[in-house]
Amino acid sequence: MEILTAFAIGLTFAAGVYQMLQRNVIRSAIGLMMMSNGISLYLLSTGAWIGEKAAYVGQAPGDPVDPLPQALILTAIVISLGITAFILAVMFIMSKRYKTCDSDALTGLSR
Amino acid sequence: MVNPIIVILPVLIPAVAGVLGLICHRYQRCQSWIALAGMALSLAVSLKLLVLVRGAGLPLVFQAGGWAAPFGISFAADLLAVFFVTMSQVVLFAGVIYAAGAKDRCVAYPAFYPLFLFLATGLTGAFLTGDVFNLFVFIELLAISSTVLTAVSDDGFGTEAAFKYFFMSQLAAFFMLLSVGAIYVSCGTLNMGHLAQIVPSLGEQGMLPMAAAFLMATFMIKSATFPFHFWQPDFHTAAPTPVSAMLSAVVVKLGVYGFIRMTTLIFVPQGEMIRGLLVVLGIAGIIFGGLAAMGTHNVKRMLAYSTLAQVGFVLVGIGWGTALSLTAALIFAFNHSLAKSAMLMLAGHLASRAPVKSADFSVVAGRGRGLPFTGILFFIGCLGLAGIPPTNGFISKMSVFNAGINAGQFYGLALIGISSVFTLVYTMRAFMRIFWQAPEISGEIRSSGDLRLAPALLVLLVLGLGIFAGPLVDLAGETAARAADNQAYVTAVMGGIK
Numbered sequence: 001m002e003i004l005t006a007f008a009i010g011l012t013f014a015a016g017v018y019q020m021l022q023r024n025v026i027r028s029a030i031g032l033m034m035m036s037n038g039i040s041l042y043l044l045s046t047g048a049w050i051g052e053k054a055a056y057v058g059q060a061p062g063d064p065v066d067p068l069p070q071a072l073i074l075t076a077i078v079i080s081l082g083i084t085a086f087i088l089a090v091m092f093i094m095s096k097r098y099k100t101c102d103s104d105a106l107t108g109l110s111r
Numbered sequence: 112m113v114n115p116i117i118v119i120l121p122v123l124i125p126a127v128a129g130v131l132g133l134i135c136h137r138y139q140r141c142q143s144w145i146a147l148a149g150m151a152l153s154l155a156v157s158l159k160l161l162v163l164v165r166g167a168g169l170p171l172v173f174q175a176g177g178w179a180a181p182f183g184i185s186f187a188a189d190l191l192a193v194f195f196v197t198m199s200q201v202v203l204f205a206g207v208i209y210a211a212g213a214k215d216r217c218v219a220y221p222a223f224y225p226l227f228l229f230l231a232t233g234l235t236g237a238f239l240t241g242d243v244f245n246l247f248v249f250i251e252l253l254a255i256s257s258t259v260l261t262a263v264s265d266d267g268f269g270t271e272a273a274f275k276y277f278f279m280s281q282l283a284a285f286f287m288l289l290s291v292g293a294i295y296v297s298c299g300t301l302n303m304g305h306l307a308q309i310v311p312s313l314g315e316q317g318m319l320p321m322a323a324a325f326l327m328a329t330f331m332i333k334s335a336t337f338p339f340h341f342w343q344p345d346f347h348t349a350a351p352t353p354v355s356a357m358l359s360a361v362v363v364k365l366g367v368y369g370f371i372r373m374t375t376l377i378f379v380p381q382g383e384m385i386r387g388l389l390v391v392l393g394i395a396g397i398i399f400g401g402l403a404a405m406g407t408h409n410v411k412r413m414l415a416y417s418t419l420a421q422v423g424f425v426l427v428g429i430g431w432g433t434a435l436s437l438t439a440a441l442i443f444a445f446n447h448s449l450a451k452s453a454m455l456m457l458a459g460h461l462a463s464r465a466p467v468k469s470a471d472f473s474v475v476a477g478r479g480r481g482l483p484f485t486g487i488l489f490f491i492g493c494l495g496l497a498g499i500p501p502t503n504g505f506i507s508k509m510s511v512f513n514a515g516i517n518a519g520q521f522y523g524l525a526l527i528g529i530s531s532v533f534t535l536v537y538t539m540r541a542f543m544r545i546f547w548q549a550p551e552i553s554g555e556i557r558s559s560g561d562l563r564l565a566p567a568l569l570v571l572l573v574l575g576l577g578i579f580a581g582p583l584v585d586l587a588g589e590t591a592a593r594a595a596d597n598q599a600y601v602t603a604v605m606g607g608i609k
Binding site for chain 1: 244248251255258259262267268270271273274275277278281284285288289291292295296301
């Protein structure tokens with residue numbers, strides 16, 4: 001299971017980096033989201049397989065799982081939701097202004 | 112015994128004021144008064160905190176929710192954190208004053224002041240938090256609010272700059288999360304005080320070097336250190352003037368603060384390697400930033416490149432690693448934030464009075480000829496950046512050179528000595544083009560522009576801290592001495608738990 005998770009993290013991350021380096025801005029936004037999912041999986045794997053039962057206050061005796069990585073992922077997911085909404089809004093404005101999705105055409109500043 | 116709630120008040124007050132500003136988003140005047148009152152109050156609280164922490168000799172700690180240290184989230188106000196908080200609150204207060212008197216259209220945007228206050232919350236929270244994951248949350252708050260503020264800028268390219276910066280800041284956030292995971296796997300804790308206890312016993316094993324490297328990458332992107340600086344000139348040029356003054360003066364100092372925290376608290380065993388890297392990158396940044404600033408065609412862009420060079424001085428000061436050089440780095444960081452924000456505000460003022468609203472040299476050249484007051488302020492700001500007495504820039508440059516001689520780093524000293532002449536060249540060239548040359552394009556100068564109160568106050572501080580430098584130098588020395596000994600921090604946060 002560890003090997004499988006490691007491969008899943010690696011593949012998600014690699015696909016995310018590949019998409020992010022594309023010229024099309026929509027694909028690079030998709031790459032950003034894939035990378036953030038890969039990182040959520042990575043954070044999850046830091047606390048996985050330590051215990052077997054869900055951890056909550058007043059639980060039955062047993063071997064509880066580490067709840068902290070799950071709390072971290074929850075925060076990271078909420079933040080990435082906001083990021084996705086914002087990046088889509090910025091891309092909407094930019095596609096109206098520049099009439100293109102090619103990031104090589106966005107050179108107004110370096111001129 | 113003081114109530115520890117005062118530690119998080121500089122974080123809470125701007126957040127509450129931001130929410131209040133959102134509630135009355137229909138009344139712009141009301142919003143600006145709320146923002147002014149909120150920032151003034153939180154500046155007063157941070158000054159009070161500075162006095163308290165300095166007098167007590169111990170860090171003040173607030174444990175959120177009443178949970179003891181390694182389990183809850185700690186907010187720790189040691190002298191280093193409070194030093195940076197005071198610095199950023201002074202500049203942020205000046206920024207709100209400037210925004211209240213600005214003629215920009217984006218200031219009337221209903222979410223402008225709330226976002227500005229959330230930027231203040233994120234920055235102050237990142238300085239005061241004692242938990243690595245909480246640091247990530249505050250850095251994200253800071254990054255998102257500054258990106259939105261740039262995206263709504265009057266400058267037509269604001270959206271493009273925001274888009275470019277957003278990818279960079281997200282990469283920095285991913286590196287930070289990777290570092291959080293690596294730290295948690297190897298140490299089992301994310302509390303900075305607890306990490307300071309655990310990391311020295313672990314040595315180089317497991318994922319610790321990787322965690323240090325990822326955290327380095329985060330702070331290098333945040334402080335626009337040399338190879339990661341390419342987003343910074345675009346972003347700082349396109350932002351609205353009050354925001355670009357904040358970004359270039361205090362937001363880059365977040366990375367500087369992170370480096371000091373890493374080398375003195377979290378990753379002390381790896382500190383030698385980190386410091387070696389910082390010296391090299393800092394000197395590269397000083398040379399490259401100075402050369403690039405001489406070749407620009409826009410005042411704000413020139414000042415943004417100048418930030419790259421000046422942050423290089425701070426990094427070199429951290430990198431030399433002696434108590435004297437850390438003191439020099441702190442003095443330099445404080446003085447640079449005052450001078451740089453004043454200069455960017457003056458550039459914005461000139462742009463607001465030009466026929467076309469732009470800080471391009473072809474537009475603002477010669478536009479300062481009828482403005483003696485702005486000219487005097489701009490000239491003193493130039494002296495402050497270049498390090499000529501009687502301004503505070505002289506004190507900071509002198510302390511850096513003093514620390515270099517003391518540490519015996521003569522090659523590095525020679526390099527930064529030569530390249531600090533660049534500062535004088537480009538600031539004086541900008542001054543002569545704006546205030547002495549004939550205008551390059553036709554068009555009448557506008558009778559009114561942005562209010563000059565905020566840059567005037569900052570320039571007054573630049574002069575005041577140059578003539579009466581003693582208090583700041585003493586404070587920075589005390590801060591550096593206390594930061595070098597992290598036992599007090601660990602004891603205060605952990606409460607004696609081993």
